[in-house]
Amino acid sequence: MNKTFALALALAAATGAAHAEDTLKKIKDSGSVTMGVRESSGALSYTLGDGKYVGYHVEICQHVLADVQKQLGLAKLEIKYQPVTSQNRIPLVQNGTVDIECGSTTNNLTRQKDVAFAVTTFVEEVRIAVKANSGITSIGQLNGKNVATTTGTTSVQTLRKHERATGVDFKEVFGKDHADSFLLLESGRADAFVMDGAILAGNIAKSKSPADYKLVGEVLSVEPIAIMMRKDDPAFKKAVDDSIKAMMKSGEIAKTWHKWFEQPIPPANTKVGMPPNDNTKAAWANPNDKPMEDYAKK
Amino acid sequence: MANWDWQVFCKNTIDGEVIPRCLGSGGDITYLDWMLSAWGWTLSVALLALVVALLLGSLMGILRTVPHKGLVFLGNAWTELFRNIPLLVQVFLWYHVLPALVPVLKGVPSFVLVVFALGFFTSARIAEQVKAGIQSLPKGQRYAGLAMGFTLPQTYRYVILPMAFRIVIPPLTSESMNIIKNSSVAFAVSIAELTMFAMQAQEETSRGIEIYLAVSGLYFISAFSINRIALFIEQRVQVPGMIGGSK
Secondary structure (H helix, E strand, O other): OHHHHHHHHHHHHHHHHHHHOOHHHHHHHHOEEEEEEOOEEOOOEEEEEOOEEEOHHHHHHHHHHHHHHHHHOOOOOEEEEEEOOOOOHHHHHHOOOOOEEEEEEEOOHHHHOOEEEOOOOEEEEEEEEEEHHHOOOOHHHHOOOEEEEEOOOHHHHHHHHHHHHHOOOOEEEEEOOHHHHHHHHHOOOOOEEEEEHHHHHHHHHHOOOHHHEEEEEEEEEEEEEEEEEEOOOHHHHHHHHHHHHHHHHHOHHHHHHHHHHHOOEOOOOEOOOOOOOHHHHHHHHOOOOOOHHHHHHO | OOOOOHHHHHEEOOOOOEOOOOOOOOOOOEHHHHHHHHHHHHHHHHHHHHHHHHHHHHHHHHHOOOOOHHHHHHHHHHHHHHHOOOHHHHHHHHHHHHHHHOHHHHHOOHHHHHHHHHHHHHHHHHHHHHHHHHHOOOHHHHHHHHHOOOOHHHHHHHHHHHHHHHHHHHHHHHHHHHHHHHHHHHHHHOOOOHHHHHHHHHHHHOOHHHHHHHHHHHHHHHHHHHHHHHHHHHHHHOOOOOOOOOO
16 A cells, blocks of 8 residues: 555656756657647637647648757657647646747747747737728728727737827727638728737638738737747757747748748648738748747847 | 746837836836736626627517416517527627628727627527516416506516516626636727737746736635625525525
């Protein structure tokens, strides 16, 4: 009895220690790794159903994990896909359920207290989508208008800050998710939809008549999007960073971008039609893991 | 294990600075201010919808027990229509679909639409309970009323309903508590109520655990208050010898 108890305790201690810090050791010992993915984060990370996950970030992560496998000399590495949501992604990375999160997570200072980020792979710009015939070309023209955005996104905060700073007074309407927010714009309940450029481009591409909508105006906010890992594991972060930096240097990351954002993608074979913006190109040229706050200072 | 950060509620929603007195002033809004305002929206939606639900539900429940086939059909149709479609779908029907069919509705604020959606949905459930309450009375009471020379409406007013409503107070209490909880769907049509606050504030602050705990607490307080009020009413109106009146 006593022996079993001691054994259980030792086991608990061992597993506890294993997932506390050393991700590389955990991957080597178990021969498997858990990738956090999103059900629908535009072309960054989405599901084709049947447990299949694809997208720009998913492909980058698969590349990174292939490099990790080589580095560890593993004959076989099993990748387990774990869908995560905005609400649970950080706790799941912290508690070790997810080893590497490949969704659409903004790297900011608050989150850096809880988790670590790889070098930025995509710099998202918050933009305004309007109906092409609305005549709206900038945020200043949204005074007194209904502006849609999605509950649970940083764009809501961006909009609030903008309202405060510029004195433009718009009425906010909130969609439950991006599809709902787009429906608000489509049905005329909102005059504009403020959101990450990639999400807007994706929704417009999938809409009934893409030509009826356009992205206008200034960039309202800039957010570095990065792959997320557990904090305080420099060896794993280095492995991930090195792999991504090599992709940036060889130009492979640009090819991956082209594949997901400028070519028809499954399941419907539609194009997002979004070339990389200047901030993203700059992040590829000079790899860094600066948080969102550093971009705002410029 | 978890490292709490309850100061998150004192943060300004614009720049995330902690405000000493925890409540913003001069245009500054803290997460605490925002949460209290969200609580207000939750209670407003729930209580107004409850009024709609009680009025319509009682009416439809009564109609289902009268000796007139047309009215019974109306009551039954109402009940089946509103209780067979999920609440979230009904909210979207009111918000997106009906205004597309009836353009006048486009000008109606989403707050009003969601009060009706939630009120109608719950009225179907209340109608069922009121009907059950009336049917649980011995048939003799109705005949006695009519034999006394009361008209049918008078029989309902003075004989049947006073008894039936006492019987259905416990299930009505559950419905009233449900309506507080169900009001969380209002976030889907951009009402800034507690659920929307929770989803948004946790994204902005990354302190989801604290925020969801606080919001859960407010939902509990709201629903539990309704429970206590209903219990008070139940005790005040109980009739000795009836269900729950055996003092």
